[in-house]
Amino acid sequence: MREDIKVWVQNHLEQHRRALALSCLVGVFLILPFGVRKFCETPERDIRKRAEEEARRATSAAQIITPDSETPSASAILLSAVTTGWKQVQAGWVYLNAAGERERGKWILGADNRYYYLNAAGIMEYGEFLRLGSSRYHLEQDGAMSTGRFYQGDREYYAAPDGALYRDTWVQEGENWCYVDAAGRILKDRMTPDSYYVDASGYLVAAPGSRFEGFTYENDGAHQLYLNLGTADVIRSYLKARGWTESSIAGLLGNFQQESGINPALEEAGTHYGYGLGQWSFDRRERLEAYCRDRGKPYDDLITQLEFLLQEPGEHEFVSRYAKTNWSSPAAAAIEWGIRWERYNLSDLSMSHVRIPYAEAYYAHYVHGVSFLVSNTKYEEPKALMAVASAANAEVNAEAVRTETDVPASAEETQTPEGETAAESTAAAEQSSGVRATPRGGSGSIVRKAKEVTAFETEENRGPGVETAAETAAASEESTQ
Numbered sequence: 001m002r003e004d005i006k007v008w009v010q011n012h013l014e015q016h017r018r019a020l021a022l023s024c025l026v027g028v029f030l031i032l033p034f035g036v037r038k039f040c041e042t043p044e045r046d047i048r049k050r051a052e053e054e055a056r057r058a059t060s061a062a063q064i065i066t067p068d069s070e071t072p073s074a075s076a077i078l079l080s081a082v083t084t085g086w087k088q089v090q091a092g093w094v095y096l097n098a099a100g101e102r103e104r105g106k107w108i109l110g111a112d113n114r115y116y117y118l119n120a121a122g123i124m125e126y127g128e129f130l131r132l133g134s135s136r137y138h139l140e141q142d143g144a145m146s147t148g149r150f151y152q153g154d155r156e157y158y159a160a161p162d163g164a165l166y167r168d169t170w171v172q173e174g175e176n177w178c179y180v181d182a183a184g185r186i187l188k189d190r191m192t193p194d195s196y197y198v199d200a201s202g203y204l205v206a207a208p209g210s211r212f213e214g215f216t217y218e219n220d221g222a223h224q225l226y227l228n229l230g231t232a233d234v235i236r237s238y239l240k241a242r243g244w245t246e247s248s249i250a251g252l253l254g255n256f257q258q259e260s261g262i263n264p265a266l267e268e269a270g271t272h273y274g275y276g277l278g279q280w281s282f283d284r285r286e287r288l289e290a291y292c293r294d295r296g297k298p299y300d301d302l303i304t305q306l307e308f309l310l311q312e313p314g315e316h317e318f319v320s321r322y323a324k325t326n327w328s329s330p331a332a333a334a335i336e337w338g339i340r341w342e343r344y345n346l347s348d349l350s351m352s353h354v355r356i357p358y359a360e361a362y363y364a365h366y367v368h369g370v371s372f373l374v375s376n377t378k379y380e381e382p383k384a385l386m387a388v389a390s391a392a393n394a395e396v397n398a399e400a401v402r403t404e405t406d407v408p409a410s411a412e413e414t415q416t417p418e419g420e421t422a423a424e425s426t427a428a429a430e431q432s433s434g435v436r437a438t439p440r441g442g443s444g445s446i447v448r449k450a451k452e453v454t455a456f457e458t459e460e461n462r463g464p465g466v467e468t469a470a471e472t473a474a475a476s477e478e479s480t481q
Helices: 003-065 073-080 229-240 246-260 282-294 302-311 316-323 330-342 350-368 385-394 422-433 469-479
Strands: 085-089 092-096 106-109 115-118 128-132 135-139 148-152 155-159 169-173 176-180 212-218 222-228 372-374
Touching (some): 092 115, 115 135, 212 350, 222 350, 229 246, 229 302, 229 350, 246 316, 302 316, 316 330, 330 350, 350 372
Parallel strands (some): 169 222
Antiparallel strands (some): 085 092, 106 115, 128 135, 148 155, 169 176
């Protein structure tokens, strides 16, 4: 650069230095606010843009799963790639399939290999019991279906592997057995309806000499009974050797099942009145204990109780007639023994819930050698119970010894007392037993007669839900009575 130009520039800068500095300072103050504002607005703008995008996608997804949507199918296909599976909406959780449509009224197997239920609106149910058809299910707070043992409040329930609650049945758990009532609850620290004791964990406490075997009894649904064969084998052998018929033995065993669980050492809970196989009470118990003392036997000796049963004062004549009768069915025998010998409380439902089912089960086990029984026995109690017993007596075979009460029930005798409902009978049974009662007989029809077992089946040829034409016709005939 020429020397004279350089000198001119230096002189010019020296003369205008203050003006130049002032111009730069003014420029900084003019530009800086705009830059800071832009820098601060960038995150806020990004957040707003993302929110707008999510709102747009939610609107599009709602259009896809709405039946009257006008969204083009191409858009639905493109959006489904990112909306398949679980999605939370205002009403709860929904599940969108591969087409982007909401699944409704079905079970969904989750990624955790547990099942979740979507109602008719497609919303996942949770934290409650669910009834589907004749089965009940329980859904946890996260919506997963419960299986096995679980708590709802302070009560423990038991569900099968498929989620349906067990009801009114025995359930085997390893080497242990527990009883589930009609509501699906595990009974604990009490007697079961068939007179077995379960501990605080719900497991059966077996008496000495007991040997148990499960038995599937199907009548208005499948029920698991629990036969005490260890003691029943001894009783059957003893009585058969003294001329008892198979049906009379079965009727006695069905009643003893209800009274004591076929346990000669059982004393009645609470009142402590009853004792032994048949729960002898008051003066009858006193005579039993005197009989045992006279022979130097403990009160709970099984054979001594059977000996006393055969010669008990005031009962001997009836027992002799009953023992040699070829009853038309185990149910008829159970009714006769229950009313004439046990003289049980007619306000409970033990005849149809325990005495008859177990009588038929023991008969099927000993006579037919099966562990599964389809029964068509229908019985209502306590209405006209005495009349039914008399009718059952009249049905014995011609060669049987007939009793003095073989008189069919009249129409007047079989009328239901005015104002007494099935619900009231059930409530009375629940109060006396502490267990929720489930009436059997179907559609509320009144059936006055104990019918015979209609079919014996083995494990090989049975099938759930299979009903023969004869059974169907019988059920239809009963429903019209």
